[in-house]
Amino acid sequence: MKRRISLRTKSSLTGFLFTLPALLGTAAFFVVPFGITLSLSVRESMGSEKFVGLKNYRDVLNSAAFRLAAKNTFKFFGVALPCILILSLLIALLLFRNLKKYDIFCTFFVFPLVLPVSSVVLFFQIVFSDLGVLNGILERLGLHAADWTGEQAFWVLLILYLWKNTGYNVVLFLAALNSVPKELYEAASLDGAGWWKKLTRITLPMIAPHTRFILVISIVNLFKSFREAYILFGDHPDQSIYMIQHFMNNNFANLNYIRLSVGAALVFLVIFALVGLLLGLREDEGNAASLKMKPCTASCAARNFTKGKKQAADGLESAAAKGRGMK
Amino acid sequence: MKTKKKTGDIVTLIVLILLSVVVILPVLFMVTHSFMSDHELNASYGKILTSSKNDEDDAPIEIDAHLIPQEPSLKGYWDVFLATPDYLGKFWLSLGLCAAITAGQTLLACLGGYGFAKFKYPGKNLLFALMVLLMMLPLQVTLVPNYIVLDKLGMIGSYSAIILPGICSAFGVFLLTQTFRSIPDSVLEAARLDGANQFKTLLLVVIPQAKAGIASLVILNFIDTWNMVEQPLVFLKDRLKYPLSIFLSQIKNADLSRAFVCGILAMLPVLLLFLHFKDALMTGIENSALK
Numbered sequence: 276m277k278r279r280i281s282l283r284t285k286s287s288l289t290g291f292l293f294t295l296p297a298l299l300g301t302a303a304f305f306v307v308p309f310g311i312t313l314s315l316s317v318r319e320s321m322g323s324e325k326f327v328g329l330k331n332y333r334d335v336l337n338s339a340a341f342r343l344a345a346k347n348t349f350k351f352f353g354v355a356l357p358c359i360l361i362l363s364l365l366i367a368l369l370l371f372r373n374l375k376k377y378d379i380f381c382t383f384f385v386f387p388l389v390l391p392v393s394s395v396v397l398f399f400q401i402v403f404s405d406l407g408v409l410n411g412i413l414e415r416l417g418l419h420a421a422d423w424t425g426e427q428a429f430w431v432l433l434i435l436y437l438w439k440n441t442g443y444n445v446v447l448f449l450a451a452l453n454s455v456p457k458e459l460y461e462a463a464s465l466d467g468a469g470w471w472k473k474l475t476r477i478t479l480p481m482i483a484p485h486t487r488f489i490l491v492i493s494i495v496n497l498f499k500s501f502r503e504a505y506i507l508f509g510d511h512p513d514q515s516i517y518m519i520q521h522f523m524n525n526n527f528a529n530l531n532y533i534r535l536s537v538g539a540a541l542v543f544l545v546i547f548a549l550v551g552l553l554l555g556l557r558e559d560e561g562n563a564a565s566l567k568m569k570p571c572t573a574s575c576a577a578r579n580f581t582k583g584k585k586q587a588a589d590g591l592e593s594a595a596a597k598g599r600g601m602k
Numbered sequence: 603m604k605t606k607k608k609t610g611d612i613v614t615l616i617v618l619i620l621l622s623v624v625v626i627l628p629v630l631f632m633v634t635h636s637f638m639s640d641h642e643l644n645a646s647y648g649k650i651l652t653s654s655k656n657d658e659d660d661a662p663i664e665i666d667a668h669l670i671p672q673e674p675s676l677k678g679y680w681d682v683f684l685a686t687p688d689y690l691g692k693f694w695l696s697l698g699l700c701a702a703i704t705a706g707q708t709l710l711a712c713l714g715g716y717g718f719a720k721f722k723y724p725g726k727n728l729l730f731a732l733m734v735l736l737m738m739l740p741l742q743v744t745l746v747p748n749y750i751v752l753d754k755l756g757m758i759g760s761y762s763a764i765i766l767p768g769i770c771s772a773f774g775v776f777l778l779t780q781t782f783r784s785i786p787d788s789v790l791e792a793a794r795l796d797g798a799n800q801f802k803t804l805l806l807v808v809i810p811q812a813k814a815g816i817a818s819l820v821i822l823n824f825i826d827t828w829n830m831v832e833q834p835l836v837f838l839k840d841r842l843k844y845p846l847s848i849f850l851s852q853i854k855n856a857d858l859s860r861a862f863v864c865g866i867l868a869m870l871p872v873l874l875l876f877l878h879f880k881d882a883l884m885t886g887i888e889n890s891a892l893k
Binding site for chain 1: 610611614617618619621622625626627628629631632635647649650651667710711713714716717718720721722723724726729732733735736738739740741742743744745746747748749750751766767769770772775800804825828829831832835836846847848849850851861862864865866867868869872873875876880883884887888890891
C-alpha cells in the first residue's frame with residue numbers, strides 16, 4: 276500500500292517536472308509581468324509607489340484616443356464577425372458537397388493564411404489607391420470613386436481580414452460538418468426534407484458547439500488585423516481604422532507605461548469576458564447535453580423525420596453517442 | 603431530380619472557381635509582376651507606387667494594370683539575389699529567427715505536452731486552463747508584460763527580445779497536449795514495462811507516434827514567426843534590425859522591379875512549406891479547436 280502511494284507521488288512529480296520548463300517560461304514572460312502590469316495600472320507614475328486607485332482607468336476611458344480606438348474596434352467586431360462566420364460556413368457547405376473533388380479549392384482558401392501580408396502589399400496598394408484598379412472599375416461602371424486609403428479604409432481592412440482568415444474557419448467548419456452523422460441526413464431524406472430543413476434542423480444545431488469555438492478563434496484572429504492595418508496604412512492611419520492596437524503601439528512609442536498597462540488590462544478584461552461567456556456557455560450546455568441537448572437535437576429530428584423507421588432510429592442512437600463523444 | 607443535382611454541382615464548381623481566383627489573385631499578380639521590367643512597371647504604376655516625387659516625369663495619369671508581362675525581364679531577380687546582399691541578408695536573418703523560435707518552442711511543447719497529457723498532479727488542470735487562456739490573449743495584452751521583463755533583463759533592442767517570448771508562447775504546449783492525449787496509454791505502459799525511462803518513452807514512443815501533430819506545430823509556428831509584425835516593431839527600436847516581414851513595407855518603392863521580387867522572396871519559404879506540409883497544416887488547424 277505504502278509503495279503504491281509513493282509510486283503515485285513519483286509519477287505526479289515526474290509529470291510536474293515535464294511541464295515545469297513551459298510553466299517557468301510562461302510565468303517569467305507572461306504571468307508575473309502581467310501582475311506587474313496590473314500593479315502599474317493603479318500607480319501615480321512609473322517610479323512612484325503612490326496608489327491612485329482607478330484614476331488611471333478613468334483617465335484612459337475618458338481620453339479621446341482610447342474612445343476612438345475602442346469604438347472602431349467594436350465596430351470592426353460587429354461587422355467582421357458575422358461576415359466571416361456566414362462566408363466560411365457557406366464555403367464549407369459548398370466544399371462539403373464533394374470533399375474529395377474539391378480538395379484543391381480548400382488548399383486555395385487556406386493559402387492566404389500562411390502568406391505574409393507584406394509580400395503582397397504592392398498588389399493591395401495598386402488596387403486600393405486613389406488612382407487604383409478598384410476606382411478605375413467603379414468609374415467605368417459610372418459609379419463614384421472612393422477614398423479607400425482614407426475614410427473607406429475600414430472596408431479594405433474588412434476585405435483583408437476575410438481574405439486572410441476565412442480559410443482557417445472553413446477547415447474548422449469542415450471538421451464540424453464531418454462530425455455530423457450521415458444517418459441523420461439519410462433519415463431526413465427518407466422523410467422528404469429539403470436542404471433548407473436539413474440545414475436548419477440538423478446541420479446548424481449539430482455544429483453549434485463547434486461554431487462557438489470558431490467564433491472565439493475569429494475574435495482572436497481579429498486582433499491580428501493590426502498587421503494588415505499597419506503594413507498597408509502605417510502607424511497613423513485614417514481615423515476610421517484607428518484601433519486599440521494603434522493606441523497601444525503609439526503609447527509604446529511614447530513609452531507611456533501607465534497608459535499601456537491600463538490599456539492591456541482593459542483589453543484583457545474584454546477578452547476574458549467574451550471568451551469566458553462563449554466557452555462558459557459551452558460548459559453549461561456540455562453538462563446539460565447528456566440530459567437535454569441530445570434528446571433535443573437527435574430525437575427531435577427522430578420525431579420529425581423518421582416516425583418509427585427502425586433503421587433510422589438505430590442511426591440516431593449512434594448519432595447521439597457520437598454527439599456525446601464530441602463534447 | 604438527377605439534372606437538378608447536376609446543375610447544383612455546376613453552380614458550386616463555378617462559385618468555387620471564382621472565389622479561388624479572387625483569393626489567389628494577389629499572389630498571381632505578384633509573381634507575374636516580378637518578371638516585368640522597371641520601365642514597364644513605372645509606366646503602368648509609377649503614378650501610384652512612386653508617389654509624386656517626380657512630377658515632371660511623363661508618367662501617365664491612368665494606371666494600366668495587366669497580368670502578363672509585356673517586357674519580360676529578370677533584372678529584379680538579378681538585383682535582389684545577386685547584385686546586392688541586403689535583401690538576402692534580411693532573408694537569412696528572418697529564417698534564423700524562425701528557426702530559433704520554432705526549435706525552442708517545439709522542445710518546450712514536447713516536454714510540456716507530455717506532462718499535461720499523460721500525467722496527473724494536483725493543480726494540473728488549473729495550470730492547463732491558464733495556458734489556454736494565455737494562448738487566446740492577443741499580442742496587445744501580452745506585449746506590455748513582455749516588454750517589462752525584457753527591459754529588466756536589458757534585452758530590448760536585441761534579437762533575444764523576440765526569440766525568448768516566442769519560445770515561451772503557450773500555443774505549442776496546448777497543441778501538443780491535444781495531440782499526445784490521443785496516444786493510447788497502453789502504448790506507454792508497454793514501453794515502461796520494457797524498462798524505458800520517461801525520457802526514452804517520450805523520445806522513442808510518444809514523439810514518433812505524434813509526428814503529424816508536431817509537424818503541424820512546426821509549420822504553424824514558423825508561419826506565425828515569419829509573418830510577425832508587432833514584436834519587432836515594439837522590441838527592436840532600430841529600424842535597421844527589422845526582419846523581412848516589416849522591412850518590406852519600409853522599402854520606398856523607387857526600384858519597382860526590386861520591390862516586387864522582394865515580395866516573392868518573402869513568400870517563398872512559406873509557399874514551399876505550405877505546398878510540402880499542407881496536410882499537416884490542416885491537421886494542425888483542426889487540432890487547435892478545443893474539443
